[in-house]
Amino acid sequence: MKNSTPKQFLSINKEPILLHSLRKFDGIYKKMKLIVVLPNKYISIWEELCEKYSINISHNTVAGGRTRFHSVKNALDSIKNKSGLVAIHDAVRPFVSKRLIKRIFIESKKKSCVIPVVNLNSSIRKVHSNKNINIERSNLKIVQTPQCFRLSLIKKAYEQDYKKCFTDDATVLEKMGYNVNLIKGEENNFKITNMHDLNHAEWLSQNISK
Numbered sequence: 001m002k003n004s005t006p007k008q009f010l011s012i013n014k015e016p017i018l019l020h021s022l023r024k025f026d027g028i029y030k031k032m033k034l035i036v037v038l039p040n041k042y043i044s045i046w047e048e049l050c051e052k053y054s055i056n057i058s059h060n061t062v063a064g065g066r067t068r069f070h071s072v073k074n075a076l077d078s079i080k081n082k083s084g085l086v087a088i089h090d091a092v093r094p095f096v097s098k099r100l101i102k103r104i105f106i107e108s109k110k111k112s113c114v115i116p117v118v119n120l121n122s123s124i125r126k127v128h129s130n131k132n133i134n135i136e137r138s139n140l141k142i143v144q145t146p147q148c149f150r151l152s153l154i155k156k157a158y159e160q161d162y163k164k165c166f167t168d169d170a171t172v173l174e175k176m177g178y179n180v181n182l183i184k185g186e187e188n189n190f191k192i193t194n195m196h197d198l199n200h201a202e203w204l205s206q207n208i209s210k
Contacts, residue, residue, distance in 0.1 A: 004193055006042060007192060008091040009049065013205035016049055017192060020094035020205070025087075026057045029100055034059035036091075067114045069166050073158045079151065083108070086154060088169045089146035095188040095204060098173040101146060115148075115170050116185030143168060144185040150153035153178070 001007055003190055008018040018036070018204055025034055040063040049055070058069050064071030080084065085108050089096065095122045100116060107114045120142055124135045147169045149157075157173045166172050188208070192201055 001194060001198070002026045006039075007047065010192075010198060012094065012198070012201045015053060015200070017094050018046070018091045019049070019055060021091050021096070022055075022057050022059065022090065024094070024096050024098055025089070025101060026206075028098060028152075029105070035062055035075050036060070037062045037071045039064050043094045066170075067162060069158075069162045069172065072169060073201060076091055076155050076158050079155075081151060082152065085148055085153045086151045087146035087148040089153075090191055092152075092192040093145055093189055094192070094201065095186075095190070095208075096144075096146065096196050097186060097197060099190070100198060102187065103183065104146055104148045107181070108150070111181045112150050112153050112178055113147070114183055115168075115182045116144040116146075116189065117182045118144065118189075141182065142185075143170070144189050144191075149173060 001010070003010065008021075009016050012020060022034065022036065025032065034057065036059050038061060040058070043061055043063065046061065056084065060078065062075045065074055065160070068169065075088075085105060087104060087108075104114050104116065116143065120137045120140045122137070124137050124140065125132045126135050145168070149169065154169065154173060157176050157178075160172065160175060163175070168176070174180055188204060190197065190200075192198055
């Protein structure tokens with residue numbers, strides 16, 4: 001992003017991206033508890049933003065770790081419940097709908113692991129050395145969050161040692177031999193990773209319904 005401010009604290013429609021994401025989960029279920037995971041040095045910044053924007057959404061804040069894996073593990077370790085469901089979401093996906101979140105939880109009651117995906121619409125080629133080959137895109141999907149799991153199962157999965165192949169939470173569970181169940185995601189549930197995404201997010205925030 002070439003910005004000294006962490007992405008989740010950048011603004012869209014005059015409010016931090018993280019606040020937009022937090023709102024999407026607020027009120028989904030009465031007993032749902034929200035956890036925000038941040039690098040330790042940024043927790044105070046988030047607390048200042050909560051005061052500045054009068055954020056009264058109940059949530060706990062947990063210090064992250066050296067990788068995404070370790071950050072999620074810290075959050076899971078902070079959960080004292082022995083059973084239930086947990087959804088893990090990227091803070092910079094502020095346009096996930098409450099409808100999709102509810103659908104993911106409903107499906108997760110039936111299955112151990114549910115993640116949203118969307119179709120890949122671009123042509124793909126695999127490059128190896130000086131050669132490249134076309135890959136059939138109908139067999140490929142773009143993975144999104146939130147990814148939802150049975151709590152006891154994902155906690156057990158995160159007892160594994162960290163591996164570079166753990167690119168998301170589903171890959172951590174998959175390493176234990178469990179199947180990953182896919183449901184249809186949403187095109188607007190994209191991850192803000194660069195200035196183009198941020199500009200698009202600004203436009204969406206002013207032109208789509210909440």
